[in-house]
Amino acid sequence: MKDKSNSVVIAGVGMMxxxxxxxxxxxxxxxxxxxxxxxxxxxxxxxxxxxxxxxxPALSGQSHLGALLADFAGMRxxxxxxxxxxxxxxxVAARQAYLAVASGAIDVALVLGVEKVxxxxxxxxxxxxxxATDSEYEAVQGVTPGAQAALLMQRYLYEHEAPRDSLAGxxxxxxxxxxxxxxxxFRRAIKREQYAKAPVVGExxxxxxxxxxxxxxxxxxxxRASALPNGHDRPQVRIAGSATATSALALHDRPDPLVLTxxxxxxxxxLLQSELTTDDMDxxxxxxxxxxxxxxSLEAAGFAERGDGxxxxxxxxxxxxxxxxxxxxxxxxxxxxxxxATGVYQLAExxxxxxxxxxxxxxxxxxxxxxxxxxxxxxxASTHIxxxxx
Amino acid sequence: xxxxxxxxxxxxxxxxxxxxxxxxEICPHCAxxxxxxxxxxxxxxxxxxxxxxxxxxxxxxSHTTVYQAPAGHTENAPYPVAIVRLEEGxxxxxxxxxxxxxxxxxxxxxxxxxRKLGADGERGMLVYGYKFRPALASS
Numbered sequence: 001m002k003d004k005s006n007s008v009v010i011a012g013v014g015m016m017x018x019x020x021x022x023x024x025x026x027x028x029x030x031x032x033x034x035x036x037x038x039x040x041x042x043x044x045x046x047x048x049x050x051x052x053x054x055x056x057p058a059l060s061g062q063s064h065l066g067a068l069l070a071d072f073a074g075m076r077x078x079x080x081x082x083x084x085x086x087x088x089x090x091x092v093a094a095r096q097a098y099l100a101v102a103s104g105a106i107d108v109a110l111v112l113g114v115e116k117v118x119x120x121x122x123x124x125x126x127x128x129x130x131x132a133t134d135s136e137y138e139a140v141q142g143v144t145p146g147a148q149a150a151l152l153m154q155r156y157l158y159e160h161e162a163p164r165d166s167l168a169g170x171x172x173x174x175x176x177x178x179x180x181x182x183x184x185x186f187r188r189a190i191k192r193e194q195y196a197k198a199p200v201v202g203e204x205x206x207x208x209x210x211x212x213x214x215x216x217x218x219x220x221x222x223x224r225a226s227a228l229p230n231g232h233d234r235p236q237v238r239i240a241g242s243a244t245a246t247s248a249l250a251l252h253d254r255p256d257p258l259v260l261t262x263x264x265x266x267x268x269x270x271l272l273q274s275e276l277t278t279d280d281m282d283x284x285x286x287x288x289x290x291x292x293x294x295x296x297s298l299e300a301a302g303f304a305e306r307g308d309g310x311x312x313x314x315x316x317x318x319x320x321x322x323x324x325x326x327x328x329x330x331x332x333x334x335x336x337x338x339x340x341a342t343g344v345y346q347l348a349e350x351x352x353x354x355x356x357x358x359x360x361x362x363x364x365x366x367x368x369x370x371x372x373x374x375x376x377x378x379x380x381a382s383t384h385i386x387x388x389x390x
Numbered sequence: 391x392x393x394x395x396x397x398x399x400x401x402x403x404x405x406x407x408x409x410x411x412x413x414x415e416i417c418p419h420c421a422x423x424x425x426x427x428x429x430x431x432x433x434x435x436x437x438x439x440x441x442x443x444x445x446x447x448x449x450x451x452s453h454t455t456v457y458q459a460p461a462g463h464t465e466n467a468p469y470p471v472a473i474v475r476l477e478e479g480x481x482x483x484x485x486x487x488x489x490x491x492x493x494x495x496x497x498x499x500x501x502x503x504x505r506k507l508g509a510d511g512e513r514g515m516l517v518y519g520y521k522f523r524p525a526l527a528s529s
Binding site: 138143 | 395485508
């Protein structure tokens, strides 16, 4: 067992419900999550803030979120900066916090994921999202992240001779798990027949293959275990492994677009560091902004062979009581997709699981979790292994 | 807002060879053919700046239709996009055009044509570039 006093732990989490927060600005969303995480951590004050965000410059006309939010949250003077890696920003920001604390440079960091998307119309949101592709060769052709996902899904169904509804299980599982998550956007289970009849939004994607992009903010307090005040009574969740990897940005620049090499590398690097294996994982919070990424992530992270990821979603393996539960609070599909904040939500949710605080969403006897988020259809992947520290 | 990524006049001017003629590179060390050009061979990691002219022929690797279009493309929606496997090896992302009654499928032979991609702003320069159409029987 590692020396516990030097462990880096997640000492507090805070989450806003994901949804259409017409009444809240970017800074107010952020403040709610930061305050909640600090309160959860017993009032620990961070020495650095890492903000995960990708859309504020385009959709809120606001960059420089580090200084803005440190000041707005009453922490003027604290080191703060934005970390941007598209949909992987949350995981990458958490890794920066982990590195800062693990290095000994600071004792306590705050990771904030925030996204405000509902102020702008769909065309502008899609254009902003498209900048996360290779804009000179993909966006210029009218390709968006949704189109990339459709292209991958079309090829996946063809190469692996999978039926059209083979990815339904990812959506069904996510919606089932969101029913009991008070922070979820869609708290209603769906049936297989509803999935089969859903309108197509870009062949072969249907509406239930696509996560709804919405406003959200979540925060984590990352601290060295020895820096926690006496009387900190939360069950400790240790960051046992942390890794980020990249692949080619454009889908067409990847030797095999159906293999998420960054996801595979970051997962194996994080597992190696943690001295654990996929068999030790009690849950896998994967990136499900589109259902195809559920299948590709299970394959990349080593839970399924190439081409078999969709089969895991067929027979309950990924439900809360299955062999490898995913999207335990509804995932991006049903909790809602908070863009660059996704990775922070995932880490907060996995922390609740390992603290045995997930209520009706609890995975029984959960002691270790893999948490992975993807940016730009897998061009960046960030993977963390969390472990119950006691 | 009609401007969209990849379509600024200066940006387009720098990319005109690629966009008008599908001009790429070939690695002098390992003969890997590269499109889009990138100067460092993705296969062997060596310097690769020798110009290589692609034929423009290939087949559909994957395809879809974009309904929820980004600003700048909304007036054309829905439009078909594809990843095309060029006969020389590389994949390229492009819109499909001139589709007849035959459905596009993975494996459909296609060829490059030059078409309007959009405009740099409402009164701005028209931007032309490659799209792919089903290969004509004679070619």
